[in-house]
Amino acid sequence: MGIPGPDHARPALPLTHGHRVPTPPKPGAGALWRGLRIGLLGGSFNPAHDGHRHMSLMALRALNLDQVWWLVSPQNPLKPLDGMGKLADRIARARAIANHPRIVVSDIETRLGTRYTVDTLTALKARFTSTKFVWLMGADNLCQVPRWRDWTRIFAQVPVAIFPRHPYSTLALGGKASRRFAVARVDARRAGGLADLPPPVWVFLDVPLHPASATAIRQGLDGKGL
Numbered sequence: 001m002g003i004p005g006p007d008h009a010r011p012a013l014p015l016t017h018g019h020r021v022p023t024p025p026k027p028g029a030g031a032l033w034r035g036l037r038i039g040l041l042g043g044s045f046n047p048a049h050d051g052h053r054h055m056s057l058m059a060l061r062a063l064n065l066d067q068v069w070w071l072v073s074p075q076n077p078l079k080p081l082d083g084m085g086k087l088a089d090r091i092a093r094a095r096a097i098a099n100h101p102r103i104v105v106s107d108i109e110t111r112l113g114t115r116y117t118v119d120t121l122t123a124l125k126a127r128f129t130s131t132k133f134v135w136l137m138g139a140d141n142l143c144q145v146p147r148w149r150d151w152t153r154i155f156a157q158v159p160v161a162i163f164p165r166h167p168y169s170t171l172a173l174g175g176k177a178s179r180r181f182a183v184a185r186v187d188a189r190r191a192g193g194l195a196d197l198p199p200p201v202w203v204f205l206d207v208p209l210h211p212a213s214a215t216a217i218r219q220g221l222d223g224k225g226l
Ligand SMILES: Nc1ncnc2c1ncn2[C@@H]1O[C@H](COP(=O)(O)OP(=O)(O)OP(=O)(O)O)[C@@H](O)[C@H]1O
Pocket: 041, 042, 043, 044, 045, 046, 047, 051, 052, 055, 136, 137, 138, 139, 140, 141, 163, 164, 165, 209, 210, 211, 212, 213, 214, 215, 216
């Protein structure tokens, strides 16, 4: 099963399983997903790890989400091709790690033909017209987001939730993106209603840190004191 229906009702959950991928409907058909709150966790997942699962469980609760979609990126435009695992392998591992009825591992960027987040969000919003999307990312990516294509339009399109991550949180909160959208930041105590707020709006979540890192796993350092 991919797309739930009918469009006049809020479908019962779970809508999909962690090992199923939602099929992008044609533009305008998104009424099927009316009112659902979906967290979008874009990532290389090279490989997926328990930090991604931790973020997703925290996001479901703190942001009052119905589902979190892991958008397994065909290729992060800023990361080298060298060392990037095959998409099929990254998706298979992500499904094994996710293992939760409200976490959907998705190859939707491949289906949409998008590589840049701004384009993915535009395409998703055109297709899922009544769905409330929230972009999820770690503090490391809040530091880096000013280097992303058309980054301010990302904030203009959807609410954004930032997860603390050692050692990036302080740097991220003093960084360019944080300063540019300072007036759009809401207190973590309002996170539960973030999906309903008109963008630009973002929150720095008050949730526990998770130490996992794909770089450390690739280097064989995971669980060895890092
Ligand atoms: N432990 C973590 N804490 C907070 N955010 C995280 C954590 N792990 C990953 N993220 C966030 O999840 C998203 C996807 O992460 P990604 O798949 O790149 O994993 P990663 O561990 O950051 O990988 P790499 O070390 O290769 O950059 C990014 O927004 C990243 O900031």
